[in-house]
Amino acid sequence: MTFTIPIDNGDSVKNAEADSQRTLYPYVTGTSIVAIKYKDGVLMASDMGGSYGSTLRYKNIERMKAIGKHSLLGASGEISDFQEILRYLDELVLNDNMWDDGNSLGPKEVHNYLTRVMYNRRNKFNPLWNTLVLGGVKNGESYLGMVSMIGVSFEDNHVATGFGNHLARPILRDEWHADLSFEDGVKLLEKCMRVLLYRDRSAINKLQIAKITEEGVTVSQPYSLNTFWEFKAFHNPTAGAEGSW
């Protein structure tokens, strides 16, 4: 996808700054986020990688953050845009807290605010290059939604971004059911993350799982999944073609 209509700062032949006014392509990106609703709230998983094109450059990026008391935001796509969104939300939550009136922004409000932000940026041909996953619990009700960089927004019982859409969601469609226990939820997410680890070249084996319930947000310490590489076909890979690698 390219955004080819420039902001009016003259043409980019004579004015080198014209194109640098808006996002053209992402630079440092995070890969999939997978999230599901479960018995007590929402579970979300992401790895800690930041790719610089095809190089896996950064390996300690937290792509899931708590927002206020009731929400958890996960992002894939451009990391710097994610940080910018966190700054917007920080201000939003701060102003909400300053009212000091016992009311607080719930996940539905945050999700809709983000939808407005993403859609308005898209309309200016200067998008925030992210797909965001917003989960939360307020007053006993779980909420899980997603917003893309072009402002497409919806809620569902399970969501995934990027490669997760293609590899994780089919698993979730088959195996997700309402009122999953915490252990079953984590097992399900790990199953999805393992498939992504095998098949998504921008995934790394260092992931976090975050949980949000009525009590609040907890993000796990990073850990790795067990993988299996001892398939017979991997033992002598060049058996059928001597001299190749």
Place this chain on the structure above:
Amino acid sequence: MFRNQYDTDVTTWSPTGRLFQVEYAMEAVKQGSAAIGLRSRSHVVLACVNKAQSELSSHQKKIFKVDDHIGVAIAGLTADGRVLSRYMRSEAINHSFTYESPLHVGRLVVHLADKAQVCTQRSWKRPYGVGLLVGGLDESGAHLYYNCPSGNYFEYQAFAIGSRSQAAKTYLERRFESFGDSSREDLIKDAILAVRETLQGETLKSSLCTVSVLGVGEPFHFLDQETIQKVIDTFEKVPEDEEGEAGEGEAEAAAAAPAEQGGGGAGVGEPFHFLDQETIQKVIDTFEKVPEDEEGEAGEGEAEAAAAAPAEQGGGGAGDQDVAPMEM
């Protein structure tokens, strides 16, 4: 209140630390016709007395829907009230659009109060001359607030503002402790009874008051005349006499005010046009038995002109002067 040298503009303090312009603005609220608000844990009722400028005109709108979950009743300069209601509607809908969630009433009244405060601290402005009873329902329950021209706001279980509101307040003070647990129907009844207190002896009819309700599972809406009259009938036993009929007539007119323009030159299915001299004269002949002389005609002409003022321009003047309409 007396005139003094510190009351010329709102940015002048008096030596005793008062802003007289703000206090005068609060007086304007007391001049308006009464508005009453009460709340229970789950509902808020706003009621007001329908005051019309004269018997000929319809009453002013004093209760406004701000959103499905917020309503406001005003007393004082109704023009200021209308403008502030528009502001509140705008705030509520913008919040709804951005957050897909109803605006908290407590936050709306703070916005409103801050707006009013600005007018107390600018030399080129004047305070709003209207008191607002804001009733609403949000996550933290049902609320009733009173916003002052001074920029202050207070939360109430029940309150009354406007002329003769003290009578209503006395009634509410006796009963307010039970309002929290009141049923919706009892709350409405108490509101109408409070309105009756402000009428000080005048018979209460449904045409004299407007009542609105909002609550859990019930978006803001007005109660129709029938419903109000039924509640009134449970405590008022008034014989159906001429006055009663006139009252109902008014209610009809009041209810249909925007549509009817009063028998002038236009109506439903009838575009604006002038009545010709013959037609006018025929009507006059049904009640005037006067010998056809110059002065008589002039008198009748004027009477006709007065009655049909907006529509007919030639009825009176042209009749006795025989000049082109341009004269007028």
